[in-house]
Structure formats: structure tokens, C-alpha cells
Amino acid sequence: MISFFVPGTPVAKGSMIALKLGAGRIAVVDDFRGDRGKRLKRWMTAVAAAGAEAYQGQPLTGAVHVELWFCLTRPKSNKKTLPSGRPDIDKLARAVLDAIQAGAKWGGTLLKDDAQVVDLKVLKVWGGTPGVRVEVDALESEQEAMEL
Numbered sequence: 001m002i003s004f005f006v007p008g009t010p011v012a013k014g015s016m017i018a019l020k021l022g023a024g025r026i027a028v029v030d031d032f033r034g035d036r037g038k039r040l041k042r043w044m045t046a047v048a049a050a051g052a053e054a055y056q057g058q059p060l061t062g063a064v065h066v067e068l069w070f071c072l073t074r075p076k077s078n079k080k081t082l083p084s085g086r087p088d089i090d091k092l093a094r095a096v097l098d099a100i101q102a103g104a105k106w107g108g109t110l111l112k113d114d115a116q117v118v119d120l121k122v123l124k125v126w127g128g129t130p131g132v133r134v135e136v137d138a139l140e141s142e143q144e145a146m147e148l
Contacts, residue, residue, distance in 0.1 A: 051100045066119070
């Protein structure tokens with residue numbers, strides 16, 4: 001198992017945007033505009049660096065199980081017992097999975113492709129040190145995946 005913690009305020013990866021390239025061509029890309037985009041780039045770079053420090057081998061190529069625990073700081077005005085609002089849990093996970101992918105511009109080294117994830121557990125909680133705990137397990141068989 002590969003396990004690491006990335007301290008900092010987790011940043012969700014937003015929606016894609018379409019850009020006109022001219023001559024009738026369009027590209028769909030991640031939206032990294034503005035301050036949120038700068039924070040997202042820093043977050044994804046930090047995740048990739050922590051993953052590369054935790055695992056120096058060749059990128060995993062088979063099926064994997066991934067667990068992500070996002071620790072968030074509760075706003076003073078929020079009285080909810082669980083962080084059921086923004087940021088969206090799926091977009092938080094997307095930022096981490098994209099960052100640990102080998103060949104990504106963030107420097108990830110763990111996975112050849114995030115499509116290898118066959119089992120994903122993601123939690124959002126209040127408290128503790130803000131950041132994300134990442135655990136990646138290589139799976140050897142379908143039976144092993146079923147036992148998770």
C-alpha cells in the first residue's frame with residue numbers, strides 16, 4: 001500500500017470549458033482561470049510531489065483501490081455536523097486522481113492512468129489538519145477487489 005498525507009486546503013477541480021481555436025476547431029480544457037485556478041495548480045502540484053515522495057517506483061499499471069480522506073476547516077458560520085456543502089466531493093477526488101497520474105503536467109508518478117481505479121472511497125470530514133490522506137493499493141484479482 002502507498003500512503004501519504006498532503007497538508008493544505010483541498011481545492012476541487014472545476015468544470016471543463018470549450019475554447020475556439022479558429023478555423024472551426026474547438027478544444028475542451030480544464031478551467032484554470034483566475035485565483036481559483038492558481039490555487040488548484042498549487043494544490044495539484046503539492047499532491048503530485050507528495051505522491052512522488054511516497055512512491056519512487058514505476059507507475060502502477062494494473063487495477064487499483066484508492067481511498068481519499070479530505071479534512072476541511074469548518075467555517076465559523078457553519079453549524080452542520082458533516083461537510084455536506086461545497087466543495088463537491090467528486091471534484092475534490094478528480095483533482096487528486098489527475099495529479100497522481102504519471103505524465104501529468106503536475107509531476108505525478110503513481111498511476112499510468114487514473115482509469116485504473118476500479119474501487120474508490122472518498123470521505124469529507126471537518127477538523128484535523130486540513131489536507132488529504134491518500135491510500136493506493138494495487139489489486140491482483142477480481143476476488144481481491146470484491147473483498148474490499
